[in-house]
Amino acid sequence: MNLTPDEEAEIRRRQKSRAIVMALLLGGFVILMYAISIAKML
Amino acid sequence: MASKAYPVAIPAAADWRDFLALTKPRVLSLVVFTGLCGLLAAPQSINPVLGFTAVLCIAMGAGAAGALNQWYEADLDAMMVRTANRPLPAGRMDRQSALHFGVGLGAFSVILMGLALNLLAAAILAVSILFYVVVYTIWLKRRTPQNIVIGGAAGAFPALIGWAAATGRVETLPVLLFAMVFLWTPPHFWALALFINSDYARAGVPMLPAVVGQRATRIQIMLYAVPMAVAAVAPWPLGLTGALYGIGSCLLSALFVLLAVRVGFSRETDQAAMKPERQLFAFSILYLFLVFGLLVADKVVL
Numbered sequence: 001m002n003l004t005p006d007e008e009a010e011i012r013r014r015q016k017s018r019a020i021v022m023a024l025l026l027g028g029f030v031i032l033m034y035a036i037s038i039a040k041m042l
Numbered sequence: 043m044a045s046k047a048y049p050v051a052i053p054a055a056a057d058w059r060d061f062l063a064l065t066k067p068r069v070l071s072l073v074v075f076t077g078l079c080g081l082l083a084a085p086q087s088i089n090p091v092l093g094f095t096a097v098l099c100i101a102m103g104a105g106a107a108g109a110l111n112q113w114y115e116a117d118l119d120a121m122m123v124r125t126a127n128r129p130l131p132a133g134r135m136d137r138q139s140a141l142h143f144g145v146g147l148g149a150f151s152v153i154l155m156g157l158a159l160n161l162l163a164a165a166i167l168a169v170s171i172l173f174y175v176v177v178y179t180i181w182l183k184r185r186t187p188q189n190i191v192i193g194g195a196a197g198a199f200p201a202l203i204g205w206a207a208a209t210g211r212v213e214t215l216p217v218l219l220f221a222m223v224f225l226w227t228p229p230h231f232w233a234l235a236l237f238i239n240s241d242y243a244r245a246g247v248p249m250l251p252a253v254v255g256q257r258a259t260r261i262q263i264m265l266y267a268v269p270m271a272v273a274a275v276a277p278w279p280l281g282l283t284g285a286l287y288g289i290g291s292c293l294l295s296a297l298f299v300l301l302a303v304r305v306g307f308s309r310e311t312d313q314a315a316m317k318p319e320r321q322l323f324a325f326s327i328l329y330l331f332l333v334f335g336l337l338v339a340d341k342v343v344l
Binding site for chain 2: 006
């Protein structure tokens with residue numbers, strides 16, 4: 001697929017924003033699993 | 043929304059907002075609310091972290107069902123003004139990404155529900171996702187004008203799941219709530235279908251007004267409103283709720299039936315002039331929020 005420099009830059013920008021959101025979701029999941037583990041012990 | 047901010051349609055690089063749009067966030071609000079109310083109305087209290095997890099799982103399950111619905115219906119969505127700007131028909135995402143996202147999110151929600159809450163809640167969640175995707179979206183929606191009736195069951199599950207997550211059981215009250223939402227769905231959607239009839243007809247979806255006509259649809263709306271009201275009020279005489287819910291649900295259901303009867307006897311054919319239909323549709327959303335809100339208030343207050 002031939003992409004113009006603008007399209008390529010747009011793809012990179014979207015990939016980066018997706019990666020940031022994914023990292024935040026994974027961080028949230030780790031915290032949630034920790035909290036669930038504590039709650040199950042109570 | 044997303045297309046304005048990101049006008050370049052490159053399916054291989056969908057924005058995260060497009061994935062969010064796949065989950066149908068506006069529908070999620072009602073699902074989360076009824077699920078939360080089912081959880082809060084249950085006799086057993088639940089740890090707030092586990093309660094949050096249960097509602098999160100319900101939301102993720104519903105989001106997965108929405109994503110898989112959009113994956114399957116991309117061709118259909120492209121033909122309707124209301125849905126043409128969704129990520130798939132607008133060309134901002136490829137279908138495989140939507141499929142992977144939907145299956146992954148659905149599986150994750152069911153597994154998390156099973157591990158954090160209980161297997162019954164996880165099983166009902168799995169059934170609700172499969173019901174919406176397979177029975178409603180793939181099997182019935184394009185085949186029968188009764189599509190909404192059966193599909194309504196999928197939307198009725200969250201309260202049942204919320205209750206099951208808190209108690210590990212299915213009892214009479216959540217089953218009545220299920221029945222109420224199940225019977226609420228046809229008048230809610232058919233009121234909408236009456237005044238946006240042409241859009242569904244163009245897409246080839248056999249919505250009731252397009253198949254049997256407006257007169258028969260109006261009668262069906264009235265016929266469903268009555269048992270819906272009975273299911274909504276029934277918890278009170280059965281001793282499952284207090285007077286706050288009982289009196290509130292009686293008044294709200296009476297108003298719902300009144301609006302449905304007004305739609306039932308209307309002969310209006312000009313969609314732009316269908317005020318009672320728009321009022322019934324708008325009130326039906328408020329009705330569900332208020333009845334479920336009353337259910338929780340009744341438990342908390344009394």
